[in-house]
Amino acid sequence: MRDKIFRWETILLALAVVVFVFGATGTPGFAEPDNISFLLLDYTEIALLALALLPIILTGEIDLSVASVLGFCSALTGALWNAGVSFETIVPLVLLAGAVLGSVNAGLIVKFGLPALAVTIGTLGLYRGLAYVVLGDGAVTGFPEAYRPLATETVxxxxLPYATVLVLVVGVIVALVVHFTPVGRSLYAIGLGEQTARFSGIRVDRIKITLYIVSGLLCAVASLVYTLRYNSARADNANGLELIAVAAVLLGGVSIFGGRGTVIGVASALLLMAGLRNVLFLNDVTNEIQNVISGLLLIISVLVPVVAGLLHRRRRHPVAAVPATRAPDEPLPDPVGASATHGSPQEDQR
Incomplete structure (x- = not known):
C-alpha cells in the first residue's frame, strides 16, 4: 500500500491537483470554464507529441524531430491549400507525409544502425528546412470554417474541447497497447535489454520501425489541429515544442534509458505542466521565465529517478561498517600470508 501511495505517478497527480487548487483560489479567472478550455487546448499538440514519444522512449530510443515533422506537415497543408487542393484531399496527403518522414527516421536508425539521438537531431533541422522550402517565410490562412470548430470549439x-477528446482517444489507445498487449510488453523488454529481447524472439526491428511511422502519423494529426486552431500554416509552427514534449514524458516517470514508465504518469505530468503554465500566464509571467521553468522541469525529470535509484540501492545494500579504531602498534593484516594459510572454502571446512 505504501509503495502505491508514494509512486511517482501518484505524486505527480497530487502536485497537479495542488496547482489547480492554487490556481482556482489564488488566480482570478483560472477556474472559469473558458480558461479551462483554453488551458486544455494550449497543450493539445504537446500531448499528441508526448504520446508519440512515449512508446519510443520506452524502448530506449528518442525522436527529437517530432515538432519539425509537425512544422513540415503544417507547411505542406498551407502549400496544398494555396494550390487549390480541397481540404478533404489535403488530410490524407498530410498523414501520408508524416508517415513517410517517420519511416525515414526508422530506416536510418534501424536499417543503418545509426544512433537515434544523432539521427533525429539531424532530421529536426532537415524537416524544418524542408518546411521552408515548401512554403517559404509566409503564412497561409483562410482554412475552411466547417473544420475549424473541431480544433477550437468545445463539446x-x-x-471540453473537441481536440481534447481526440487526445483522450489517442491516450486510451496508447495505454491499451502499452499496458495490456504483447506489443506493450515487448516495448518494456526492448528497453530493459535489446539483445535479450532479440534472443527471446521479439521482432525488435519491426517494432521500432512501426513506432517511428506511428510517431510521424501522430505528428501529422497534431499539425492539422495546430493549423486549424491558429488558422495559420507556417514553416516555423511548433518550433521548440519537442523539448516540452520530451520534458512531459520524462517528468511523467518514463526512463530515458527505456524499460520503465506509464501512460498515466505522462498524463499527470501534462496536467501539471498545463496548469502551471496557465497560472504563470494569468499572473503575467514572461515567456522567458516560463522557458526557464520548463528547463528546470526537464532537469528534475531526469535527476529525480537517478537519485531515487541511488537511495533505493543504498537501503537494500548498506555499506559494511569499518572498524572505528586500531591500536597504533597493531600490525596490518598480511593478505599474502592469509592467502597462503587458507586454501579454498572447501578445504577450510575440512
Missing amino acids: AGTF
Whole structure:
C-alpha cells in the first residue's frame, strides 16, 4: 500500500491537483470554464507529441524531430491549400507525409544502425528546412470554417474541447497497447535489454520501425489541429515544442534509458505542466521565465529517478561498517600470508 501511495505517478497527480487548487483560489479567472478550455487546448499538440514519444522512449530510443515533422506537415497543408487542393484531399496527403518522414527516421536508425539521438537531431533541422522550402517565410490562412470548430470549439454543454477528446482517444489507445498487449510488453523488454529481447524472439526491428511511422502519423494529426486552431500554416509552427514534449514524458516517470514508465504518469505530468503554465500566464509571467521553468522541469525529470535509484540501492545494500579504531602498534593484516594459510572454502571446512 505504501509503495502505491508514494509512486511517482501518484505524486505527480497530487502536485497537479495542488496547482489547480492554487490556481482556482489564488488566480482570478483560472477556474472559469473558458480558461479551462483554453488551458486544455494550449497543450493539445504537446500531448499528441508526448504520446508519440512515449512508446519510443520506452524502448530506449528518442525522436527529437517530432515538432519539425509537425512544422513540415503544417507547411505542406498551407502549400496544398494555396494550390487549390480541397481540404478533404489535403488530410490524407498530410498523414501520408508524416508517415513517410517517420519511416525515414526508422530506416536510418534501424536499417543503418545509426544512433537515434544523432539521427533525429539531424532530421529536426532537415524537416524544418524542408518546411521552408515548401512554403517559404509566409503564412497561409483562410482554412475552411466547417473544420475549424473541431480544433477550437468545445463539446456542446461542456468546457471540453473537441481536440481534447481526440487526445483522450489517442491516450486510451496508447495505454491499451502499452499496458495490456504483447506489443506493450515487448516495448518494456526492448528497453530493459535489446539483445535479450532479440534472443527471446521479439521482432525488435519491426517494432521500432512501426513506432517511428506511428510517431510521424501522430505528428501529422497534431499539425492539422495546430493549423486549424491558429488558422495559420507556417514553416516555423511548433518550433521548440519537442523539448516540452520530451520534458512531459520524462517528468511523467518514463526512463530515458527505456524499460520503465506509464501512460498515466505522462498524463499527470501534462496536467501539471498545463496548469502551471496557465497560472504563470494569468499572473503575467514572461515567456522567458516560463522557458526557464520548463528547463528546470526537464532537469528534475531526469535527476529525480537517478537519485531515487541511488537511495533505493543504498537501503537494500548498506555499506559494511569499518572498524572505528586500531591500536597504533597493531600490525596490518598480511593478505599474502592469509592467502597462503587458507586454501579454498572447501578445504577450510575440512
